Amino acid sequence: MPEPVRPPERPVLGIETSCDETACAVYDGERGLLAHRLHSQIRLHAEYGGVVPELASRDHVARIHELVRQVLAESGVPAAELGGVAYTAGPGLIGALMVGASVAAGLATALDLPLIPVHHMEAHLLAPMLEERRPTFPFVALLVSGGHTLLVAVRGVGDYELLGESLDDAVGEAFDKTAKLLGLPYPGGPELARLAEAGNGSRFKFPRPMTDRPGLDFSFSGLKTAVLTTLPQAPEAADRADLAASFQEAVTDTLAIKCRRALDATGYTQLVVAGGVGANLRLREKLGALAQQQGFELFFPRQAFCTDNGAMIAYAGWARRAQGRATHAGPLFTTPRWPLAELRPPVAA
Structure with a gap:
């Protein structure tokens, strides 16, 4: 089934669940960052002195849907008017990645939107593009x-x-x-x-x-x-x-x-x-x-966008969508290891 086409200038919803932050954002090419929300799991993992993958995944499940609702409401962009749904596909904790990927795939399927897998480190290196x-x-x-x-x-x-x-x-x-x-x-x-x-x-x-x-x-x-x-x-x-x-x-x-x-x-x-x-x-x-x-x-990037966040995922997804097709073909893609060198420029649609 061919990928549904939406004008690249439409806003993109970004979802980040690679490790111990649950985050969402909406980015628009003309108006910039419209909304972003983040929930940190620091207090959850502090008792153990480090991130516990199973606990991280469960907390993502508990938080992600409400964060998506919040950023859509704050951005003023109805879900049906999005141009795509971007999510962190890797690298990261596989269970945590699957939470964000599953939510993104469900939204994209329900709304007939492009699904855009994003490389976590590519999103980081593009994060300064969110600044003036x-x-x-x-x-x-x-x-x-x-x-x-x-x-x-x-x-x-x-x-x-x-x-x-x-x-x-x-x-x-x-x-x-x-x-x-x-x-x-x-x-x-x-x-x-x-x-x-x-x-x-x-x-x-x-x-x-x-x-x-x-x-x-x-x-x-x-x-x-x-x-x-x-x-x-x-x-x-x-x-x-x-x-x-x-x-x-x-x-x-x-x-x-x-x-x-x-x-x-x-x-x-x-x-x-x-x-x-x-x-x-x-x-x-x-x-x-x-x-x-x-x-x-x-x-x-500003201090808040140095650590993991949804804004960088939304921007990277928008950039990929605006300049070509998604990074990987297929309905869903996640990987815990993904060398940055494997990425290629977007292919024109």
């Missing part, structure tokens, strides 16, 4: 989250070249593991950043991994080990703050060095930083200073 000040293609994107650390040359929607990635822990994972070593509560990354604000970042000398050799790949597991071996030197609360600040300095220095190399290698003059760690204030400060020094333009 936005980048133009091409640009370098640094994607930094709990599960990913990537440097990507972005030439257009779906036209990506992987420049570098973490060979072990993602940067967000390194933050979380280090926070756990320091006895900080879940979620560890933001707690470590808060503790670091009170510390001396030059006290402990941690390595800037893989910056003493060519290339754009990352490695952060050794930093966690360095923190572990340094812990006996930090028995007091003030010492722990210094340790947290020193760790954060090592991470943000490493990211800044690699970003500069990526810009030099590509010749691009714009850098996009997205993903949960993109909310880190020290990283923003350090890259801002580097941008002034080196003369490139720097773009971040």
Whole structure:
């Protein structure tokens, strides 16, 4: 059965359920973001010190329908006037992904709308397009989250070249593991950043991994080990703050060095930083200073759109729909693993 056709300028509903946030949004190409809602599961998982997949899936089921109703009401867009339904197809927790995919497929079928599977990391790197000040293609994107650390040359929607990635822990994972070593509560990354604000970042000398050799790949597991071996030197609360600040300095220095190399290698003059760690204030400060020094333009999504959200899914779905067909053919598609390099530009309808 051929895909039903709707004018691409019609708004797109986006649904995000890849991990521990349930989120929905409506995006319109002319009017921008019309509404967005998010429910965080942080309190649900805090007791366990991390995300419990089964609990995440059940909570998505409990929340998703009401969030969809809310964003449609707030946007003023009747469901029948949507141009498509976008959902996070991967990567992510498969049970969580299936909740959003099932709801999206049901809506699309009932309303005879296109169903648009969205790559989670593509949505992150396009998130700055939701802002008034936005980048133009091409640009370098640094994607930094709990599960990913990537440097990507972005030439257009779906036209990506992987420049570098973490060979072990993602940067967000390194933050979380280090926070756990320091006895900080879940979620560890933001707690470590808060503790670091009170510390001396030059006290402990941690390595800037893989910056003493060519290339754009990352490695952060050794930093966690360095923190572990340094812990006996930090028995007091003030010492722990210094340790947290020193760790954060090592991470943000490493990211800044690699970003500069990526810009030099590509010749691009714009850098996009997205993903949960993109909310880190020290990283923003350090890259801002580097941008002034080196003369490139720097773009971040607003803080609320650094972490997982429905707005970025709605925008990515709209962009895919406006420029061509959906990412994958077929009525429903989800996958827990989906390399960004497998994406291709939309094919004209």
